Amino acid sequence: MWLFLVTQGAGYAYICHINSKLKIYQMSVYNIFIVEDDEWYGKILEYHFTLNPDYKVTRFTTAKDLLNNLHLQPDLITIDFSLPDMAGDKLYQKIREINSQIPVIVVSGQENITVAVNLLKMGVSDYMVKDDATKDLLWNSIIRIRENQNLKQEVAHLKEELRQKFTFEKSMIGQSDALKSVFGKMEKATKTNINVSVTGETGTGKELVAKAIHYNSDRRKGTFVPVNMAAIPKELVESELFGYEKGAFTGANARKTGKFEEANGGTIFLDEIAELDLSVQSKLLRVLQEREVIRVGGNDKIKLDIRLIIATHKNLAEEVKSGNFREDLYYRIMGLPIELPPLRDRGNDVLILAKFFADEFSRQNKLGTITITKDAKDKLMRYQFPGNIRELKAIIDLASVMCDNNEITAGDITFNSIRREEGFAMEKKTLRQYTCDIIKYYLKKNNNDVVATADELDMGKSTIYKMIQSGEIA
Structure with a gap:
């Protein structure tokens, strides 16, 4: 890795070469707190860090002084493990209690593997022993930590852009009453973690609805993981959803994280869920009930914190009646239903x-x-x-x-639909036949609800009942 500074107007930029990739970052003042009771060594570190004009360094000699100044919100802290008034691990705990986002580097005068391991488990960003190379190690560690912070900021910025992009009005364009009704349900969905089921014909925007709900909910900082069940071969569905351990089957040369694990802390969107095989439906039900997943070929239970959104263009209730979909899974996943109008x-x-x-x-x-x-x-x-x-x-x-x-x-304007329209093509028919076609169309649209169909067509429901009884409408 190489690094050099470039002046840029009133500010600076640094160009960093890492793994053959060139990255350029705009510089801003980076506040570093040094806690070191050895005044001579502290001054050496301060001088070394301030060689970068972007770094502002403040030194403290006791843990108490540092804690009294944490309200100044430093970008990074280096602490001596053996301070006169508090051990390094205790000080780190107190820093975490006040602000868990500040990265901390611990510098120790003694090489103690057990202490180092325990501190790294607690969450310190780095641990190093005082010697002639410490200054350079600290320099490189700060660069690495700051780069990670920049990447996190970029990710946070991109997620905020996604949230703005997927505001309801931007994700779904329109002003119809039918769409406003959908917006109302989406708004309710964002306020809780209830499962959501999105139904509608192909091409109505079911995934857009799922994304808009995710990016406008408290889970927007988590990952949105879309899975198209119809696109996964039957024999691969289980390993794709739940992951697998190395050696679980032929070709499993390394552990694979499943989609549910990827979505932990966020939202998983199972599109075309009606295509899920019955054998996998029972396993999905267990995952949703227990809120934990076991990888294929493994034994460890991985706890899940997910929001489930499903979608289908099929009538799941009819799929249950026909034996293609489990009734218990149906009730588990339906949650808040949102039907998208054609x-x-x-x-x-x-x-x-x-x-x-x-x-x-x-x-x-x-x-x-x-x-x-x-x-x-x-x-x-x-x-x-x-x-x-x-x-x-x-x-x-x-x-x-x-x-x-x-x-x-x-x-x-050219219409090239490969599907026959569900309209009324102008064929050679009697008025009575066209009337039957229209009533059939609206009965299908209203799930065979005669009253709703009669209201929509502004005709008497008894007329429809008579046509059904006579066999004119099958």
């Missing part, structure tokens, strides 16, 4: 999203402002969007490329 039921949100995607595509490709004509908007509003938001984005991206003069017209 795009076709969100009214003017289609146009709001279309404008958003056009602006985003324009910005990324430096195309200038793209407008959408009235005939293009009308065409979008008439479409059913079986692929939901994901399909709309693809449509607008293509239209932004195909349009002339940065103006999207109806002719630039």
Whole structure:
């Protein structure tokens, strides 16, 4: 590793070469407290550290003086283990009680392995013995500690950026009543650690909801771990979720941490959970009940502190009835249900999203402002969007490329859905047949709730009952 300073206006920067990687950090005043009862040795350390103009060094000769000045919030402390008024381990404990975030380096006049091990277990950042090389060792240790602090600050900054990015209004664009209802439930979800189940058609934004809940909750400092159950081969699901020990099976050449361990202290998002095999469902249930996981091939129980969010485009209640999903697991994971409306039921949100995607595509490709004509908007509003938001984005991206003069017209809008729309294609049918199709569509949408369907279609429920009884609606 090599290090040198560069002056930069009124401040400094240091360039640090570590493991063949070049890193440049903006310098600011770094406050170091030295606790050393040997005045001569303390002055040597102070002189050595202040060779870096970025370091501000304050010396103390007793533990009491240090503790009385901890309110000044130093960035790092070095302490002599054998102080006249307090042993180093006791002083470290008191520092931790006041501010557990300050890194501490312990310097000792004697080489005692037991003391060193105990201090490192307690959490000191480094331990070293006084000798001719101590000054250089301390210098390198401070650089390493400060680099770690910078990295932690960067991570914290990135997580805050993620939290801002995943505010509800930014994560899901729209103003419809259906979406506002979703926001209300998401807001409730952020206030507790209750499990959340997100349902909705493919492309409605289930993972965005999960991320927004995580980054707006108390768990935002933890990790968000998404797992797509449909993308993992059946035989690998257990080891992927729970991890495995070295030698657990052929090819297990090293220990692997599972997704649940990765999410400890944060949130695990199990997408398409209906695809989970019944044999693994029972093991998942045990993990959720006991709040602990055992790696495949291991015996150690690892305690978990996680928030579970699941998602599926299937009706889990129907999956339970058909024997494809465990009933006890169903009740364990459902928690707070959030159902995402399909795009076709969100009214003017289609146009709001279309404008958003056009602006985003324009910005990324430096195309200038793209407008959408009235005939293009009308065409979008008439479409059913079986692929939901994901399909709309693809449509607008293509239209932004195909349009002339940065103006999207109806002719630039191309629908290439590979799925048959759940709308009503204009086939040769009688009015009665179209009526039956419409009622069937809304019955399916309302989970065969006749009353809700009658209210939505503004027709008598007795009419629907008669059509069902007569066999017109199967």
